[in-house]
Amino acid sequence: MPTAKLRVAICGGGIGGLALAVALSKYSDIQVDVYEAAGQFKEIGAGVMMWERTWKILDQLGLSEDLSKAADTPPNGFPGIGFDFRRADRETGFQFHMYNPPYGCIRFHRAHFLDVFVNHLPSGVAHFGKRLLSYEDRHSNSQVILKFADGSQGTCDLLVGCDGLKSTVRKQMYDQAPFKEPTLKIVAEPIWSGWVTYRALVPADRVRQANGGKETRTTTTPMMYCGKSKHIVSYPIFQGRIVNVVGLVFYPEGEGKTFDGPWVTECDGAEVIKHYVGWEQEVQDLLRHVDKAMLWAVHSLRPLPMYTSGRVALLGDAAHAMTPHQGAGAGQAIEDAYILAALLGEPSITALNLWKALSAYESIRLPFANRVLRESAVSGKMYEFNSIFQDNYTSLGPAIDAQWSWLWESTPEEEVERALKRMRGLGVKHKL
Incomplete structure (x- = not known):
């Protein structure tokens, strides 16, 4: 094995990490260590969805075959149902829009989705029970010192x-930003979006049995049931055995404020x-x-002004946690990983000129992910007839589609080629 040109420490073993x-494991000269606070890799939540754009990345990473087995409806390359939009807050509902993108909405049970990544990790990469307390970016000897809650330490050339x-890495990065802006600490703090969600899993057989043994829209189709200041998302997962149900309620007076109470609690179906x-x-x-649901106060980040500082970078929710209205959070984390790995994997990049890769990563991913973050919140208001289109269905339907324009632009x-071109054009050495 060649000597590692880079040692990359990944703090967090969720989908993005x-x-x-997995992406960095394709490069034999990059040492990867994943530090996970829990005792195993696990995901909170039930369903996760992907769009065509993300599926192409997963295919390039060599995961598509295994993910096809885990998907509710494996993509076949043709347009499919993204969401069936219905006006539902009345006794007689009706469809007002159908979103049909290429591949449709690719759906997974979140735990099964994560398992595919875990199964593709090289041995010896994962380290459990490692909750990061702080890091020290030592400019003098070009390394980052990691300090964990169990008293142990680690070193790396790059911390991601x-x-x-609630990223520890983001908090310290912004606390220690080289340019002292009074608002930086505030910008880095999560805010309440104004939405709460009720997340539940329903056995699909129970729905079918109540319908005389026949399929229903909820057991076969990604649905968006829309009402004033409320909506419900449902879609089948686990090969049609479970219906993932997410009910959302918007409190406009809470948008951007501090949520009073626990962010996650359990409640019963009556609630x-x-x-x-x-x-x-x-x-x-x-x-x-x-029967029961988990009540979540949906928090997100404001668009951040930086994703990197020194030898430290942010990825996924640590960089751009967003509302769930476009099903884009996991996909954007995967896109971060795809582009960052491509930059770090370039033969010319070493610990000495790492800044070039990080600068290019931030210049490409920050504006893109921040755009998706903003568009997601706007989409949620569209579904609840609180946008400028209100319930003008003729203009609302096309406007909903346009919110996803980042998928095909x-x-x-x-994006990788843009990032590589940007990196290769950087010639002046920065001090890390």
């Missing part, structure tokens, strides 16, 4: 914070149903099968 580890919305009284029958038929391959 594991995607980066993949530690989520969910009370928010959707009077909605169309198929919504009632679905919700009455919800470029390709991940083009």
